[in-house]
Amino acid sequence: MLEIKNLHAVVEGEDIEILKGVNLKVNAGEIHAIMGPNGSGKSTLSKVVSGHPEYEVTEGEILFNGEDITELDADERAHLGLFLAFQYPVEVPGITNRTLLREAYNTIARANDREELDPLEFEDYIESKLDVIDMKDEFLNRSINTGFSGGEKKKNEIFQMAVLNPVLSFLDETDSGLDIDALKVVSDGVNKIANDENAIVMITHYQRLLNYIKPDFVHVMMDGKIIKSGDISLAEELEANGYDKMEKELALNGEAQ
Amino acid sequence: MSEVIQKDTMLSYINGEIQSNANSVAIRAINVRGKDALENTPFPTRKDEDWRFIDLNAIKKNRFTSVSYANAAEVGDISKHYLPEALNTRLVFVNGIYNEELSSISDLPNHVIVGNMSEYGDHDAVKEHLGTITNYDDDAFAPFNDAAFEDAAFIYLPEETSVEAPIHILNLFTDAEKAFYATPRLLFVGEMYSKATIIEEHIGLANNVYLNVPVTEFRLFAGAHVHHARIQRDSKQAAHVSRPIAMIDRNAEYHSYTICLGAKLFRNDPRVIQNAEEVDFTVDGLVLIDGDQIADTHSIMDHRYAHGNSHQLHKVVVNDNAHSIFNGKIFVAKDAQKIDSFQENRNLLLSDDGKVNTKPQLEIFADDVRCSHGATIGHLNDEEVFYLHSRGLTEQKSRELLVYAFALESVESMEVESVEKLLLDEVIKYTTRD
Ligand SMILES: Nc1ncnc2c1ncn2[C@@H]1O[C@H](COP(=O)(O)OP(=O)(O)OP(=O)(O)O)[C@@H](O)[C@H]1O
Numbered sequence: 001m002l003e004i005k006n007l008h009a010v011v012e013g014e015d016i017e018i019l020k021g022v023n024l025k026v027n028a029g030e031i032h033a034i035m036g037p038n039g040s041g042k043s044t045l046s047k048v049v050s051g052h053p054e055y056e057v058t059e060g061e062i063l064f065n066g067e068d069i070t071e072l073d074a075d076e077r078a079h080l081g082l083f084l085a086f087q088y089p090v091e092v093p094g095i096t097n098r099t100l101l102r103e104a105y106n107t108i109a110r111a112n113d114r115e116e117l118d119p120l121e122f123e124d125y126i127e128s129k130l131d132v133i134d135m136k137d138e139f140l141n142r143s144i145n146t147g148f149s150g151g152e153k154k155k156n157e158i159f160q161m162a163v164l165n166p167v168l169s170f171l172d173e174t175d176s177g178l179d180i181d182a183l184k185v186v187s188d189g190v191n192k193i194a195n196d197e198n199a200i201v202m203i204t205h206y207q208r209l210l211n212y213i214k215p216d217f218v219h220v221m222m223d224g225k226i227i228k229s230g231d232i233s234l235a236e237e238l239e240a241n242g243y244d245k246m247e248k249e250l251a252l253n254g255e256a257q
Numbered sequence: 258m259s260e261v262i263q264k265d266t267m268l269s270y271i272n273g274e275i276q277s278n279a280n281s282v283a284i285r286a287i288n289v290r291g292k293d294a295l296e297n298t299p300f301p302t303r304k305d306e307d308w309r310f311i312d313l314n315a316i317k318k319n320r321f322t323s324v325s326y327a328n329a330a331e332v333g334d335i336s337k338h339y340l341p342e343a344l345n346t347r348l349v350f351v352n353g354i355y356n357e358e359l360s361s362i363s364d365l366p367n368h369v370i371v372g373n374m375s376e377y378g379d380h381d382a383v384k385e386h387l388g389t390i391t392n393y394d395d396d397a398f399a400p401f402n403d404a405a406f407e408d409a410a411f412i413y414l415p416e417e418t419s420v421e422a423p424i425h426i427l428n429l430f431t432d433a434e435k436a437f438y439a440t441p442r443l444l445f446v447g448e449m450y451s452k453a454t455i456i457e458e459h460i461g462l463a464n465n466v467y468l469n470v471p472v473t474e475f476r477l478f479a480g481a482h483v484h485h486a487r488i489q490r491d492s493k494q495a496a497h498v499s500r501p502i503a504m505i506d507r508n509a510e511y512h513s514y515t516i517c518l519g520a521k522l523f524r525n526d527p528r529v530i531q532n533a534e535e536v537d538f539t540v541d542g543l544v545l546i547d548g549d550q551i552a553d554t555h556s557i558m559d560h561r562y563a564h565g566n567s568h569q570l571h572k573v574v575v576n577d578n579a580h581s582i583f584n585g586k587i588f589v590a591k592d593a594q595k596i597d598s599f600q601e602n603r604n605l606l607l608s609d610d611g612k613v614n615t616k617p618q619l620e621i622f623a624d625d626v627r628c629s630h631g632a633t634i635g636h637l638n639d640e641e642v643f644y645l646h647s648r649g650l651t652e653q654k655s656r657e658l659l660v661y662a663f664a665l666e667s668v669e670s671m672e673v674e675s676v677e678k679l680l681l682d683e684v685i686k687y688t689t690r691d
């Protein structure tokens with residue numbers, strides 16, 4: 001589904017290289033987790049994949065279902081089924097969740113030659129998605145993320161994911177800021193959304209999330225690259241020993257440059 | 258050797274004598290007063306503090322004629338401009354002249370007057386209040402209106418009377434062969450504990466050059482509550498210079514909202530004067546301009562007594578080469594303690610060539626007050642744009658929605674549903690133009 005090959009990216013207009021040759025392959029039905037220290041480029045990777053204009057791809061490619069999407073605008077990528085749950089969802093005063101989601105849902109439907117939903121149909125549809133994440137319907141009438149608590153913002157991202165039903169989702173530290181109850185609710189929601197046809201890439205610092213959403217693969221990102229991949233035991237190793245130890249071991253084995 | 262020095266006054270830009278044939282003694286007195294002031298008041302220049310930033314060429318390159326010599330077009334069918342809520346509470350003025358046929362006044366509560374002032378020239382409220390609160394020192398424009406107006410909207414509410422339907426003052430401007438001037442006038446007198454909503458509209462029906470110089474006077478006695486919306490949709494070639502003023506007594510509330518969409522040059526000097534303790538007033542504005550439009554608001558919130566709440570939110574969106582100017586004065590007199598006044602000017606720049614000047618000006622002589630002000634000038638927030646964009650909306654659509662959201666807050670205060678709808682359509686038209 002997603003194949004990232006030797007991806008290099010810089011901050012647009014500047015010489016700062018942040019992604020330094022990322023390789024990642026994600027198939028339908030899989031759940032991946034990316035872990036890594038602060039500043040290693042995890043958020044940047046998710047933003048580059050979703051088409052953020054702040055970054056420029058200087059080398060490599062991002063193939064989505066075989067098509068190179070590096071030149072596509074963010075909305076075109078969303079139409080293909082890409083979704084990013086932001087690490088820091090912005091507040092957008094004056095535009096309600098409902099307005100955004102109806103506009104987004106119908107725009108994506110139109111792009112895929114699917115039937116748009118009229119306001120009444122959309123109302124039924126969106127109501128049916130509230131349960132996925134145990135969301136109160138008053139949230140629909142509130143301006144996007146405006147005045148939301150940290151946890152509510154994260155929940156709202158997953159709610160949007162449920163409504164837009166993407167093919168591939170990047171969840172950037174969706175777990176941070178959630179208390180244990182919210183973490184369970186959100187994990188439940190994500191597990192309900194996950195199926196054989198879609199895929200999820202979670203970015204996290206904490207192994208705890210992985211107890212609730214079981215990843216098929218765990219990757220470790222450091223200094224703009226994925227330096228090691230494995231299964232859940234890799235997360236356990238990290239939790240026990242930290243990144244430093246892993247980095248040193250890899251250096252000894254000559255795996256990292 | 259003798260040299261005649263031609264003084265630069267308002268009259269320098271007017272063709273022919275200013276004539277008013279008003280029958281009413283009260284109106285004629287104001288006409289005379291205006292004429293005298295006009296001849297002695299120099300036309301503003303960039304050297305005047307209050308006119309520093311504004312380019313007055315839209316006025317200065319013309320000589321405006323009285324509408325009777327302008328060969329103005331017929332007004333035609335204007336029913337699409339009627340407000341469904343105000344079908345029987347509407348006064349229509351075409352190029353400043355009262356049009357009885359298009360106006361419709363019925364079903365008003367007893368003793369309420371909504372009509373053409375020339376028919377009420379002897380009414381006590383006209384005699385007592387006309388022209389009394391309009392005092393713009395060294396101003397060339399209010400006297401021009403004073404000198405030239407004949408017809409005027411007159412609204413009178415007796416004590417404890419409430420008019421449910423909004424009162425719609427519809428000022429229409431037609432196409433014409435010559436550039437003409439018009440001087441719409443509105444006098445509102447609300448006796449104690451009266452209540453009304455006034456929708457004052459200015460609509461250019463064509464794209465011609467004209468000069469619109471309205472004066473509105475609102476006198477609110479104790480406990481009167483008034484909601485005053487002013488919607489300026491003049492021709493994009495027109496110049497509009499407004500003097501809306503309100504004086505309000507104890508427990509009175511005056512909430513005004515000025516929406517600027519049209520005119521090449523818009524200059525608006527709203528003033529609210531607190532005339533007793535315990536008042537509440539609003540001087541909000543929404544400006545949406547593009548092309549080479551200029552919109553300049555110089556407001557005064559004049560607190561003269563203790564215990565007053567006042568509020569000003571002035572929102573501006575500038576595109577292309579348009580230019581917005583805001584100067585918001587808050588005056589608090591020496592003994593006017595416990596004033597709570599809030600002012601905010603938010604500017605959204607959509608282009609590189611747009612221009613914004615903003616200057617809050619607080620002159621506070623009391624020591625126990627809460628006055629806050631703030632001004633921001635910014636572009637759309639890139640992260641907000643990306644957020645919407647990443648959800649599947651085109652970048653263009655994302656920007657449109659954000660501009661719409663910015664303007665929305667001001668539109669939602671309208672209270673009259675059809676006016677809110679009309680303004681939302683205008684906002685969409687502004688944000689979605691190509
Ligand atoms: N627009 C930018 N301009 C300059 N530097 C940037 C920009 N965006 C990211 N960076 C830098 O790139 C590096 C990677 O940032 P990124 O946000 O991707 O890290 P991260 O792995 O998500 O970290 P965290 O775990 O703290 O969220 C950091 O050093 C960051 O400061």
Ligand SMILES: [Mg+2]
Nearest residue numbers: 042043044087
């Ligand atoms: Mg991050």
